[in-house]
Amino acid sequence: MAEAAMRETALREAEAACQRRGATLTPLRRQVLGLVLEAEAPVGAYALLDRLKMSRPGAAPPTVYRALDFLLEQGLIHKLERLNAYVGCTDAGHAEGHGHHHPHQFLICRRCGTTVEITDHGVAHAIEAAARRAGFAVASATVEIEGECARCASA
Template sequence: MTQSKMTQPSQVSSQIFPTPDHDHGRCTADAIKHAEKVCAGRGQKFTTIRRQVLQALLASHRPLGAYEVIDHLARDIARPAPITVYRALDFLMENGLVHRIESRNAFLACAHNHDELSHGQQSLVAFLICDRCGSVGEIPAAPVANSINEAARNTGFAPKLSVVEITGTCAHCQAITT
């Protein structure tokens, strides 16, 4: 491939990790529109509490624990019961609007349409977690997860879930230190 046809690492990074000066209001509005479209397309209700939980997660590009979501919501509304927030998170996860970051026991808003990105494969992603700024990006990981699942099945193990989380430093934080 010629240099002009190759995707530069900084271009890939900017698609995975938003730049610090990106239009976050637009980013949030687009994610809410995506959630409305997903719910409408599936005939499901995007209730007020589900919207509020998603908006709390969209407040930054960092994962939040359920109690951090509750604290965020309590700034503007009566403090919701944990079960209410957990039910909203479950709904949002089931609909691909939120991911659970296992290593952090936290949740991350997602505006990607994984049904369209998966091309017939199970929609699997790897999470890239920046140790410096806490931002999380996601990249397609179906080939990696499928290989791991196949290796597990070859031992007689029946895998249910593959989660790939990679910690390191995002390009934006690397640029700050260089």
């Protein structure tokens, strides 16, 4: 029950953050965000569509993709390119007015799929410095690190 309460709190906070920015977390967008938040691992758009169809039989891929685009734009979720999947942002409150420009890295377990978002400013600074040396201005960076989680390593 604690997870459901935490998810509901996250949804209320997301709604309030959108309102402060002049955006609307529609019931559909809220539902898609809820599905991303309740997923135990990064979740793909078509898996979200399958779950969404349980309550919205007419849902189609564009429905999910538009909602995901909005949630990304609002800084409420992240897209993991390697997995082509989505996860809720563990620090969505950071995004006030600046999307996902906070440093974020993901640790992805190859065995069980567990994904953990971390925020290491040192990694972000190193990427920015290396990019500057190459004459490149970083707009955003997502670092995806594959390996083995502690639970799988001990098994």
